[in-house]
Amino acid sequence: MIDPALIQSVIRILFAVVIVTAAYIISTRNLISLVSVYAVQSLTLVFMALALWSLEGVTVLLGIAVVTFVSKVLVIPYFIASIQERIRIRRDIEFHFLSPTTSLLLSMALILFIYIALANILEGTPARESLFFFGAVIGLSLMLMGMMVTFSRKRAITKVLGYLSMENGVLLFGMFVTELPFIIEFLIIIDLVILVILTTILTVGLDSTLEEYHQRLHRFHLVGDTEDGP
Amino acid sequence: MIAGLFIISLGIFVLGVLLPLAGTWQDRRIFRAGSHLCTIAGSILLGALSLFLFLTGNDIAWTAYQPVAGFSLSFVIDRLSAFFLLLISVVSICVALYAAEYNEHLEGGLRRNLLSGCTNLFILSMVLVVASANTFSFLVFWELMAGCSFLLVMYDYSRATTRKAGLFYFVMTHLSTLFVLLGIVLLFSSTGSFVLAPAGVSPVSAIAFVALLIGFSIKAGIIPFHKWLPYAHPASPTPISALMSSVMLKIAVYGLLRFLLDVFSPDVWWGILILIMGTTTAVLGIIYALKEYDIKAMLAYSSIENTGIIFMGIGLYVIFSSYQLFDLALISLLSALFHTLNHAIFKSLLFLTAGSVVHATHTRDIEQMGGLIHRMPYTAGLFFVGALAIAALPPLNGFASEVLLFISFFSSIAVADPLFKVLLFLCLGLFALTSALSAACFVKAFGSVFLALPRSPESGRAEEVPFLMLLGPALLASACIVLGLFAAQIFFIAGFTVPMPDMFLVGLLLLAMLVLTFAVLFFTASRDVRVTDTWGCGTLSQQPAMEYSGHGFSEPIDIIFSTVYRTKMKNERTFFDQKNCIFAEGKAEIRLIKVFEEYLYLPVARASYATAETVSRFQSGCLDTYLLYVFCAVIAVIVFLGWLA
Numbered sequence: 001m002i003d004p005a006l007i008q009s010v011i012r013i014l015f016a017v018v019i020v021t022a023a024y025i026i027s028t029r030n031l032i033s034l035v036s037v038y039a040v041q042s043l044t045l046v047f048m049a050l051a052l053w054s055l056e057g058v059t060v061l062l063g064i065a066v067v068t069f070v071s072k073v074l075v076i077p078y079f080i081a082s083i084q085e086r087i088r089i090r091r092d093i094e095f096h097f098l099s100p101t102t103s104l105l106l107s108m109a110l111i112l113f114i115y116i117a118l119a120n121i122l123e124g125t126p127a128r129e130s131l132f133f134f135g136a137v138i139g140l141s142l143m144l145m146g147m148m149v150t151f152s153r154k155r156a157i158t159k160v161l162g163y164l165s166m167e168n169g170v171l172l173f174g175m176f177v178t179e180l181p182f183i184i185e186f187l188i189i190i191d192l193v194i195l196v197i198l199t200t201i202l203t204v205g206l207d208s209t210l211e212e213y214h215q216r217l218h219r220f221h222l223v224g225d226t227e228d229g230p
Numbered sequence: 231m232i233a234g235l236f237i238i239s240l241g242i243f244v245l246g247v248l249l250p251l252a253g254t255w256q257d258r259r260i261f262r263a264g265s266h267l268c269t270i271a272g273s274i275l276l277g278a279l280s281l282f283l284f285l286t287g288n289d290i291a292w293t294a295y296q297p298v299a300g301f302s303l304s305f306v307i308d309r310l311s312a313f314f315l316l317l318i319s320v321v322s323i324c325v326a327l328y329a330a331e332y333n334e335h336l337e338g339g340l341r342r343n344l345l346s347g348c349t350n351l352f353i354l355s356m357v358l359v360v361a362s363a364n365t366f367s368f369l370v371f372w373e374l375m376a377g378c379s380f381l382l383v384m385y386d387y388s389r390a391t392t393r394k395a396g397l398f399y400f401v402m403t404h405l406s407t408l409f410v411l412l413g414i415v416l417l418f419s420s421t422g423s424f425v426l427a428p429a430g431v432s433p434v435s436a437i438a439f440v441a442l443l444i445g446f447s448i449k450a451g452i453i454p455f456h457k458w459l460p461y462a463h464p465a466s467p468t469p470i471s472a473l474m475s476s477v478m479l480k481i482a483v484y485g486l487l488r489f490l491l492d493v494f495s496p497d498v499w500w501g502i503l504i505l506i507m508g509t510t511t512a513v514l515g516i517i518y519a520l521k522e523y524d525i526k527a528m529l530a531y532s533s534i535e536n537t538g539i540i541f542m543g544i545g546l547y548v549i550f551s552s553y554q555l556f557d558l559a560l561i562s563l564l565s566a567l568f569h570t571l572n573h574a575i576f577k578s579l580l581f582l583t584a585g586s587v588v589h590a591t592h593t594r595d596i597e598q599m600g601g602l603i604h605r606m607p608y609t610a611g612l613f614f615v616g617a618l619a620i621a622a623l624p625p626l627n628g629f630a631s632e633v634l635l636f637i638s639f640f641s642s643i644a645v646a647d648p649l650f651k652v653l654l655f656l657c658l659g660l661f662a663l664t665s666a667l668s669a670a671c672f673v674k675a676f677g678s679v680f681l682a683l684p685r686s687p688e689s690g691r692a693e694e695v696p697f698l699m700l701l702g703p704a705l706l707a708s709a710c711i712v713l714g715l716f717a718a719q720i721f722f723i724a725g726f727t728v729p730m731p732d733m734f735l736v737g738l739l740l741l742a743m744l745v746l747t748f749a750v751l752f753f754t755a756s757r758d759v760r761v762t763d764t765w766g767c768g769t770l771s772q773q774p775a776m777e778y779s780g781h782g783f784s785e786p787i788d789i790i791f792s793t794v795y796r797t798k799m800k801n802e803r804t805f806f807d808q809k810n811c812i813f814a815e816g817k818a819e820i821r822l823i824k825v826f827e828e829y830l831y832l833p834v835a836r837a838s839y840a841t842a843e844t845v846s847r848f849q850s851g852c853l854d855t856y857l858l859y860v861f862c863a864v865i866a867v868i869v870f871l872g873w874l875a
Binding site (some may be wrong): 148154 | 814857869871
């Protein structure tokens with residue numbers, strides 16, 4: 001039997017890892033490493049689910065760990081990595097509203113802000129001092145950081161990774177705060193949606209900004225001209 | 231059983247809606263006549279049961295539909311509802327009689343079927359608003375009423391002026407609904423229920439009252455929300471103008487009274503606010519009416535004035551109630567209610583007869599009329615009764631209700647606060663001015679339209695209207711006389727003792743004076759007959775251009791109120807040379823400033839447009855921007871939960 005205090009320490013370390021990966025996703029210009037970092041982030045969540053399982057013994061957490069590992073550590077990163085091999089662009093240097101440095105600074109402020117907000121909400125409750133409070137803070141922060149990636153990057157692939165990171169935040173928040181079966185259902189549906197989006201992008205063109213992608217989609221349907229395809 | 235009769239009357243109205251719609255593809259009079267017959271039958275039944283409920287004081291309640299708990303279409307008829315239902319019934323019967331003939335002379339072919347059906351739906355919606363037992367039903371049928379009336383205003387949609395009037399009305403009526411909705415939502419947030427029950431005293435209920443007051447004021451045409459009336463009334467077919475002016479405006483009065491009596495615990499400042507709004511509306515309304523030469527627009531402004539008088543009565547009721555002067559409060563409330571009924575009667579009479587005149591002369595400009603008393607004697611007689619009533623001359627009903635309001639004002643000496651006394655006597659002075667100006671306005675209207683010589687060929691060719699177009703107004707004229715002569719007796723039968731003179735005796739006295747004057751003149755006048763032409767300044771015969779016109783009649787009043795009728799002068803000049811020395815041609819124009827339109831409505835419209843343009847920039851079509859909005863929204867939710875909730 002593993003000591004619960006040790007598991008809690010491990011979970012805290014994993015929180016730090018999640019934050020570091022999120023910060024990397026938000027600031028990096030390198031598309032190749034982006035997918036790997038996303039896989040690492042998802043793997044961290046798998047470890048976190050396992051740690052929680054060993055702490056609480058809820059089997060649903062085990063299910064989450066398995067589903068997350070298969071979908072987010074193996075399938076989706078593999079999918080995206082295989083696409084990246086086909087395209088030539090290796091760097092994402094186009095931004096909207098926020099530059100990487102500003103995003104990073106804003107993220108730090110965001111974590112602090114959410115910490116204070118949740119502390120106010122949970123003031124006087126037992127949850128305030130527990131590990132679940134930090135889970136909620138990190139989960140919400142990860143979600144919002146992912147959202148920042150979706151609107152601050154122009155490349156479609158980076159947006160998709162931002163979205164996936166956001167969804168990791170939802171998973172993290174769900175693991176620590178809300179009912180689990182619903183979250184599992186939710187995750188599966190979202191993952192399926194993402195897979196569909198990825199497949200569409202694979203068909204029409206990944207190495208483009210979203211605006212160009214829309215134009216290509218229109219052209220593709222209207223005249224069947226595939227010369228702009230990947 | 232009474233509830234059953236009420237449902238049957240509603241059913242008859244529904245039949246009146248469906249019958250002409252079923253025959254939409256056939257331009258046959260029978261469908262429209264059937265529809266009007268349904269209006270008359272439904273109104274008679276509704277009027278009879280309302281009268282019964284009003285006199286006996288019994289209530290009926292009925293829930294028609296309840297989709298979920300708390301939301302229901304429920305109806306209740308108490309004395310107040312019964313009174314307003316009676317008003318709707320009486321006017322609807324007369325208007326339907328008139329419309330059965332008038333609509334046949336309208337252009338529009340099959341559209342006339344829609345007009346008849348929609349008129350029934352309009353009446354039905356007003357009945358259901360008045361009978362609503364909760365705010366949810368009230369709002370649903372209020373909106374139905376707004377929609378129907380808009381469609382009716384737009385009947386002659388091919389004209390640009392009608393489209394403008396319709397659009398104006400659409401915006402204003404929905405602004406009214408918006409404020410009513412806001413008031414109802416605030417009340418719901420305060421009480422947690424849609425029931426029309428006391429809401430207690432709180433800042434929320436005060437805000438709800440202000441919202442509802444604005445909503446009802448827009449619908450009732452209280453200044454500065456009045457501008458839709460002079461546009462919508464002339465643009466609508468005459469029966470619709472009559473219904474809108476004499477009944478729909480009263481539904482707004484009903485709404486205000488219902489909420490004041492059943493829901494709110496009014497403070498004294500509420501009464502002052504209503505009184506000041508009413509007084510301003512009454513005075514400005516009649517001043518603008520004096521300047522109008524479009525007969526229907528003039529009647530619309532006169533409706534604004536009369537709604538102001540009704541609001542004055544309501545304001546006095548609230549003030550006296552706040553000072554615990556319940557007897558005076560009751561007299562004020564009764565004066566407001568009686569004037570509501572009387573205005574509905576004489577204004578529908580005036581609109582219908584004015585519609586007959588417009589139908590005969592093909593113009594609404596009173597300066598193009600004249601001499602119609604010889605060509606349309608019955609219409610002239612009926613209009614004369616309406617004009618006497620609205621000018622508040624004894625012994626007609628207009629005098630009966632205004633004298634009650636005067637008594638309320640004179641009794642305000644009982645209010646202890648000297649400042650209030652000053653305010654009340656100031657309002658009394660303005661009310662007296664309003665009555666005098668109203669008389670002047672209708673002297674001008676009757677004189678210009680019916681007396682002297684025709685001022686246009688169309689007026690010269692005018693003929694008396696058919697029987698049905700006289701029957702409806704004749705019933706209303708009779709009602710004006712009966713309600714005036716027997717006002718004291720009517721109050722007694724209704725169970726109220728009011729300090730007003732017996733109008734029947736006043737009537738007899740006036741008749742005796744008239745007979746005496748005539749007898750004196752008859753017996754003392756010279757019997758020598760001298761036949762000669764009136765001296766016409768050297769011309770061989772009298773010409774229409776030599777007549778005392780409406781403009782001439784109102785000129786002294788125009789000069790007195792020249793500060794109200796603000797004018798704008800515009801000069802346009804062109805020159806042959808660049809240094810503007812040699813004058814080529816020029817145009818000078820002096821026009822009346824539409825004060826509220828130019829200084830209130832248009833700036834608000836422009837500001838709304840500018841805001842809409844600014845807001846439309848948020849919709850950039852860029853996905854990233856939309857995601858940024860979502861991000862900001864999430865942050866706002868966190869801030870709300872963390873610090874404000």
